[in-house]
Amino acid sequence: MKKTKISSRLLEVPASPIRKLVPFATEAKKKGVKVYHLNIGDPDIKTPGVMVNVLKNWSTNPIAYGQSQGQPKFLESLAWYYNKIGYSFVKTNNIQVTTGGSEAISMALFSVCAPGEEVIAFEPYYANYNSYAAINGVKVVPVLTKGETGFHLPERSKIEKKIGKKTKAILICNPSNPTGTVYTKEEMEMLVLICVKNNLFLISDEVYREFVYDGKKYFSILNYMKKYPDKMVLLDSLSKRYSLCGARLGMIVSLNRDLMDGVLRIAQGRLSSGFVDQAMAEKLTEVKDSYFSAVHKEYQARRDVLYNGLKSIPGVFLEKPEGAFYTIVKLPVKNSEDFCQWLLEKYNYKNETVMVAPAAGFYGTRGMGKNEVRIAYVLNIHDLEKAIEILRHALVEYNRK
Template identity: 50%
Template sequence: MPKISQKGQQMPASPIRKLTPFADKAKLDGKKVYHLNIGQPDIETPEVMLNAVKNIDFKVWAYTASEGTLAYRSKLTEYYNKLGYNIKPEHILVTTGGSEAITISMMSCLDAGDEVIIPEPFYANYNGFAHQTGVVVKPILSYIENGFALPPISDFEKLITEKTKAIMICNPNNPTGYLYSKEEMEALKQLALKYDLYLFSDEAYREFCYDGREFISPMHLEGLEENVMVLDTVSKRYSACGARLGCIITKNKAVLAAALKFAQARLSPGMVEQIAGAAAVDTPDAYFINVKNEYTKRRDILVQSLNKIEGVFCPNPGGAFYVVAKFPIDDTDAFCQWMLETFSYENQTVMMAPATGFYSTPSGGLNEVRLAYVLNADDLEKAMVCLEEGLKVYPGRVE
């Protein structure tokens, strides 16, 4: 029988989805499963976006321009300039989801063997994207004790070699929810300029900043125009994960020209998605105010409930809709599987994402779990009761 490639064998599995068979089996057994493993919001998609799809009227479902339609890029320009990005439609390349924005950016900016420094824990699929493109991830540890703040710049400099070509951040962060401060962003700017590095900024959770905290993009920092690659998606902003619509934003003309060639090779982003995305830009501000208030309430329920459980520690995140919590166990992969495969409380259980998959450093996150607060308040409270009961009787618990 023909063998699969080494790349296929070595491609990392998603920590977010790898326990799905156990969740499916739990459901078949009649258990209620609370899904805190994946960032799939239950918030309704804006009505203007859905209506745009319902009211589509075309005779041919045709290709679009490889860089995205001018109509959509023009609407996006309105959105980003309202945030102070000072861009034009030609600074945007539309992608099939945020995932393609990341892979095209990596292929446009980096050669196989080049290194990108990423504070960890980080979005698990960065490992997969790097594996696909031949890029080498150089992880730099952040720590739960200080809420996963940006590591000292001196620690970054220790990792920089002649092969280092980029730094990547996710702000607000997935999986930790950490929101980088203006001072931290300024420090990254100086580092990027000092070593002439790209600064990739994954901004999927830009709208979700809490407690009056300010979101700072590298697009807000003068002097970085040739270094910044903003990677974005409609998935979280409009609760439209299935639309698979993202974009790259950069003022670096050479990078855009290279990225366009990769975009041409995959032909074009979807027409229907761009029609919906253009309409979404007109989503009323009240929508985001309500969503932010809802997520703040959910975050408070989750963080407070976790910290009341004996042996659990959870920092209070400033953004996104995730937390990483430390549990009194030494193998969260085994624990998360046990919760689905063996445990139930009043015929309920909880699905979580082991944090090991969000680390590149061996043994990172062995006692940590990522939880997404994407369920309504009532379900979150029930899930936390269930989790507390599970931790009480888990045979692998450590003190």
């Protein structure tokens, strides 16, 4: 019998570099090896109690669909949040609730590009941009940024060189996953000017907005939204801000009416985001500022432990991440994917090992990032210190074999 073929476009969707080694981690655990997960940004910080209490006290029955744009109370809470952080112009009708920031990325790409059109992104970039670009028939055109310059933006001409007839948008992640870079005011203004001059959308993924360290100033796309209402598109998520990854809530914020009307039509097609999730998350208005200051302090301390620990390993290179909870690290290996698999499949140190993500999948240019990994510092300091020691020993043993 002839094999029924799957679509050619399905074959274009890449495996996630963050998750593709999971089967090897599962096997290691089956053998009794403890695995420290530095591969995925799933924070171990507790979700605010006011949110979890909604689940504890749940009585609504049945659990119905929500509204397509988002539940009114949740939308009001979100508008309250944007007003609180200084953007009083954001109203509920400028917000579309999405099923995670992930759906926001997909909807935004679909909304600004026809099939075959292009968005520019600065590599290394969040690997799932490739997945959503493939799903929506969009091409990501990479512009290289380098570890030596903290993955900050190259000069304007290098970016403008990549703009062609098919370019529709520049997509940034700020603070950046995977590099931890926080763009300066000058960099943001350069991007805005490029988009205005070339009539492009600027799409800014700001799911790590609260994670900026060392008192560094942060410049959101929201600062430019009123001046350029049709061009600015914010992608956001509650996953990291409130340790709510499992609630699957994100949003698109824009003053572009045509875009928001279109996005709502897509949202109607998928009915609604989680009803229970939104009921829980609308309590964000009751989360105390002390929650964020504690989380912020913890991540900055983790960042310091990771940075100092890794820097002390011979042959390892990294810049100090300025924000988010990731870093791209150069290792003294030729093929980091092989090394990452070996860590799980063949190696353990006192019956423990580490899982990190090979960085090649965070680049759009084939062949880049081969000696790099992305590390997420989402473990407590004690575990982070252990994970660094394991990496130190593993690199010696790997390079001896």
